[in-house]
Amino acid sequence: GQSLEQPSEVTAVEGAIVQINCTYQTSGFYGLSWYQQHDGGAPTFLSYNGLDGLEETGRFSSFLSRSDSYGYLLLQELQMKDSASYFCAVRDRTDSWGKLQFGAGTQVVVTP
């Protein structure tokens, strides 16, 4: 089976940096993905880490340490529009490429 743990909520001010941690337990592991979901909207893909290290996409970066079964999403220069839920998701090596197990999500609240 699989389990993922991430904080339920993080609050920060505009311009700040937020790090959302995700720890996982899987019988196998193929990669860690991050998704963003605004209230009432659909989850949208942010990033994917298949190998250890940092992936940077604009203001967002994602990190993976396979040996620690740990990853994080880093949101920099926070903007009000970044207020949303952020989900980590893992793909088990034994599963299809697309079969993702999602964490419970972290609600990020950005204040002025």
Added chain:
Amino acid sequence: DAGVIQSPRHEVTEMGQEVTLRCKPISGHNSLFWYRQTMMRGLELLIYFNNNVPIDDSGMPEDRFSAKMPNASFSTLKIQPSEPRDSAVYFCASNVEAASGGELFFGEGSRLTVL
């Protein structure tokens, strides 16, 4: 390009009624997924298809739920009879099976309320 298209966007029905949710995946995508999202249980995978064939339906809650994919451009999720605990947002997602990167493309969801 059109994304994943779901219908209806909202459905309110009474307990015992049949509900059919529809999904058109992105053209060229050969994998299709039905997820359900609730506050209590988060995002749960119900079933997924690869090349129109159901691969894993272990997440389907019970026999009241069924899903079909008669062709590469259409899938349905049916609940019969519906119950209040089925109230949730149902998302359809698609991707290319062999693509790396872990990206799923989600539709806007169908919000179901069973009274």
